[in-house]
Amino acid sequence: MDKVVTNAKQAIEGIESGMTLMIGGFGVCGLPENAIAALAETDVRDVTCISNNAGVGDFGLGLLLKDKRIKKMIASYVGENDEFERQMLSGELEVDLIPQGTLAERCRAAGAGIPAFFTPAGYGTEVAEGKEVRVFNGKPHILEQAFSADFALVKAWRGDRAGNLIFKGTARNFNPVMAMAGKITVAEVEELVDNTELDPNAIHTPGIFVQRIFQGEKYIKPIEQRTVRVRA
Amino acid sequence: MSLDKEGIAKRIAQDLRDGWYVNLGIGIPTLVANYVPDGIGVEFQSENGILGMGPFPYEGEEDPDMINAGKQTVTLLPGASLFDSAMSFAMIRGQHVQLTVLGAMEVSDTGDIANWKIPGAMVKGMGGAMDLVASAKNIIVAMMHTNKKGESKVLPKCTLPLTGVSCVNRIVSNLAVLDVTPDGFKLIERAPGVSVEEVRNATAGRLVIDGDIPEMAL
Numbered sequence: 001m002d003k004v005v006t007n008a009k010q011a012i013e014g015i016e017s018g019m020t021l022m023i024g025g026f027g028v029c030g031l032p033e034n035a036i037a038a039l040a041e042t043d044v045r046d047v048t049c050i051s052n053n054a055g056v057g058d059f060g061l062g063l064l065l066k067d068k069r070i071k072k073m074i075a076s077y078v079g080e081n082d083e084f085e086r087q088m089l090s091g092e093l094e095v096d097l098i099p100q101g102t103l104a105e106r107c108r109a110a111g112a113g114i115p116a117f118f119t120p121a122g123y124g125t126e127v128a129e130g131k132e133v134r135v136f137n138g139k140p141h142i143l144e145q146a147f148s149a150d151f152a153l154v155k156a157w158r159g160d161r162a163g164n165l166i167f168k169g170t171a172r173n174f175n176p177v178m179a180m181a182g183k184i185t186v187a188e189v190e191e192l193v194d195n196t197e198l199d200p201n202a203i204h205t206p207g208i209f210v211q212r213i214f215q216g217e218k219y220i221k222p223i224e225q226r227t228v229r230v231r232a
Numbered sequence: 233m234s235l236d237k238e239g240i241a242k243r244i245a246q247d248l249r250d251g252w253y254v255n256l257g258i259g260i261p262t263l264v265a266n267y268v269p270d271g272i273g274v275e276f277q278s279e280n281g282i283l284g285m286g287p288f289p290y291e292g293e294e295d296p297d298m299i300n301a302g303k304q305t306v307t308l309l310p311g312a313s314l315f316d317s318a319m320s321f322a323m324i325r326g327q328h329v330q331l332t333v334l335g336a337m338e339v340s341d342t343g344d345i346a347n348w349k350i351p352g353a354m355v356k357g358m359g360g361a362m363d364l365v366a367s368a369k370n371i372i373v374a375m376m377h378t379n380k381k382g383e384s385k386v387l388p389k390c391t392l393p394l395t396g397v398s399c400v401n402r403i404v405s406n407l408a409v410l411d412v413t414p415d416g417f418k419l420i421e422r423a424p425g426v427s428v429e430e431v432r433n434a435t436a437g438r439l440v441i442d443g444d445i446p447e448m449a450l
Contacts, residue, residue: 026280026281026299026303026317027299027303028296029280029296029297029299029303030297052317075357076357076358076359076360077356077357077358077359078355078356078357079354079356079357080303085354088354088355089354095355097355097357097358098358099358099360099361099362099363100279100317100321100358100359100360100363101279101317101320101321101324101325101360101362101363102362102363103317104316104317104318104320104321105318105321107318108318119325119363119366120325120366120367121325121362121363121366121367122362122366123366123396123397124344124394124396124397125362125393125394125395125396125397126393126394127358127362157297167316168297169295169297169298169314170278170280170281170282170297170298170299170300170314171297172281172314172315172316173280173281173316173317174316174317175316176316176318177316177317177318204316221296221297222296223294223296223299223305224299224303225299225302225303225304225305226294226304226305227288227294227304227305227306228288228289228290228291228293228294228305229287229288229289229290230291231290231291
């Protein structure tokens with residue numbers, strides 16, 4: 001199998017206004033930065049984005065936010081982005097904040113053919129409003145539904161032409177579960193290799209979940225909170 | 233003398249047990265990692281996908297692909313492992329993580345916690361806090377006993393939107409160690425030099441004082 005496309009522009013072909021997109025990454029770590037930059041070059045708007053965070057000012061989803069092209073954001077934490085705050089408080093942007101584990105599981109469930117599941121997270125809080133509650137083993141749980149996404153944009157460290165992916169460090173985060181969930185999953189990698197090069201034992205995301213793969217032109221990989229210790 | 237943030241972290245570290253996996257929230261909880269007692273082996277979990285998280289890197293060794301849940305650059309210790317977000321919360325929901333330490337804006341005397349939203353102000357989101365408090369077997373809250381106006385943060389009932397219900401086991405504040413019991417907060421220890429009276433005055437929720445209350449040994 002060969003799922004290679006030549007560049008980010010070709011990889012995001014078919015993304016239209018009004019679609020629902022999953023964007024991998026935790027903060028700006030493991031973000032599909034080339035695909036997002038290519039999307040920012042199009043005139044696609046009114047998208048619903050499912051992503052743990054909303055990027056920062058001029059990077060990641062910040063690129064779409066600043067032109068008000070995101071209609072709705074589904075995330076667990078959005079504290080890093082001032083423009084996000086402005087649009088949310090003014091009502092220009094619809095926001096659905098959900099617990100981080102529930103966000104991950106709603107992606108995983110979507111990819112695994114599980115339409116809904118019960119979780120204790122959020123019981124008794126406003127997250128549970130309007131949701132079915134059931135008691136299992138004496139503990140109340142709320143019913144959460146799998147997501148549905150037209151496209152998933154993910155980023156890996158290495159990938160092969162068949163779409164097999166290996167992630168590095170904490171850049172893995174939401175990428176594997178979002179890769180499972182997209183109707184079309186676009187994977188960008190730092191290094192694209194031939195199908196003989198990756199050890200099948202070491203694959204994190206099997207190629208079956210990936211429809212298109214490309215090597216990103218360059219990676220900025222910013223650090224949000226650079227923290228170091230002094231050498232003794 | 234009430235405790236500073238380091239003192240609160242030091243006291244919480246005394247509650248660590250050998251062999252535990254521990255999730256530390258942002259702020260005071262992060263400092264607990266600096267005071268793990270000798271002879272106690274714990275592994276720190278970061279919900280973005282690390283078990284066996286180590287200290288901050290030396291300058292020049294920061295890796296953008298290696299961050300903690302607070303988005304700070306970190307390192308790994310020998311025996312560490314890395315995984316995706318669904319696996320991470322499977323560990324948390326499945327109660328494989330023995331202790332969660334997190335901050336709070338308010339805690340009620342029935343163990344409810346509020347720490348993610350102030351209506352009318354900017355809402356940053358709950359992150360992993362709701363998953364953590366709904367499932368952890370042991371939840372210790374690290375917090376100041378009162379807010380900047382001097383109002384109690386340990387209450388009969390939370391006034392802010394909840395993060396979780398009936399889940400907090402223990403509070404370690406700048407004034408005291410309180411356990412949540414069916415009768416309300418039970419005073420376990422006082423901070424060095426802090427009187428029972430001071431704790432009583434700063435606690436709005438039900439407070440049980442049983443016998444002589446020892447000072448923390450730090």
